[in-house]
Amino acid sequence: MDRVKEAVADAWGEEWGRVVAAVIRQTGDWDLAEECAQDAFERALERWPRDGVPGRPGAWLTTTARHRALDVLRRRANETAKLREAARLAPGPAPVPADGAVPDDRLRLIFTCCHPALPPAAQVALTLRTLTGLSTAEIARAFLVPEPTMAQRLTRAKNKIRHAGIPFRVPPRELLPERTSAVLAVLYLLFNAGYAPGAAGPDQRRITAEAIRLSRLLARLLPQEPEAAGLLALMLLHDARGAARTDAAGDLVPLEEQDRGRWDRERIAEGTAVLDEALAVRQPGPYQVQAAIAACHAGAETAQATDWPQIALLYGELARMAPSPVVELNRAVAVAMAEGPRKGLELVESLAAAGRLAGYHLLPATRADLLRRLGERQQAAAAYREALRLAPTEAERRFLARRLAETGG
């Protein structure tokens, strides 16, 4: 009995998106699809203990949900005399594109949820809601918005898909690069929503796991897109350090102080292998470069053994591909480690002078750290105080307060 419940729970994690996607393709009705998926899982709970767990649970669930959808549509058709529509909606074979590849329904679902005609916040929420079994309440908690707000966001997005005629499909080849980058950005946002400092609840952990699962799926479904693999590698390498990132009190532990024995070696090996395969395609992109940086950290036996010159080079590359002051700030940190705090401080000061990171707590925090290492205690303390004022989370404030106390501020 417990084994059956476990099988249903596993299927919930693995197959929810597949079932929802299949019914959306069949009917075009997003709400009906969720309702029928729910129904199929309930039936599994009834039937599997009696009949045994089917050999292919996903196929069983999908078929059950599709039959249920057809029943509902037939009933609606009878009720509203929309028989013609029902006939048109009868499930046929999936159209096969000219190049012979039949895309996975879940890939269609991801691309539809991430259509640029939908607002970014809705893209993220809708991807989570339809592809995972997470409830609206769970998603709302993870994104720190009230549940009714999240429910409304989801309803609006589903309505727009229907009323504006957003197609349920993987976009044609010429639109793929543009649309894929939106999909990757959404998956990375998902991952970060679960990985942000101070975010440690069970919802967050589930979301991190879902982001990795979806990226794994995307990387498999888009083998010609090395950035998909790059993103997966990046997530795996970050996630491998998850257990060591916070201490018992939930405080943030900086990379150089982390207990490397608690890093997940298996994850690191997998992330590194995925990255190597992506790099072999020789179409570098920002996710691959960020994954390479994470791999440099993950591969170092001790903090002292970190290959900082290599990391500084990679940040330079990243700044070239995806210019941003945050990347420049990270490059400054790497340069400080590779060539000394004075060199890093020069870069930080020029960033501060340009005023492009005003209000971002990590700018004064980085300045403070470099000044501390140069022995400029008073200036360092002043910078820590500024960072403390700007820090957005409690965990980060505690970390900065500790450093401030160490500088005698």
Next chain:
Amino acid sequence: MKYLLLICSEGEGYDATEQELDAGPWVEEMDGRGVRLTGNRTRPAADATTVRVRDGAQLVTDGPYAETKEQMAGFDIIDCADLDEAIEIASKHPVARYGMIEIRPFWTD
């Protein structure tokens, strides 16, 4: 699906020549594809009149209903497969390069 394309300029004058703004070839292409049902240019906002009826009284004012920098310069009604095709059609309109095109789906049951 039917969509209304609102062809919007960004207020006064474009940094574009008459020739670059000529929608003639676009109209020809979309008529040829059978996706364009109708369309036209409209006179500028200075020639617009707004009508309201409040408590049975008719209130007529000069100008468009909303004073914004962007102004409607024309419209087209298209009938195409889905939003992606509508986006593709709109993106080919010359004004998309200087102003913007708003795509509005028609109300359906």
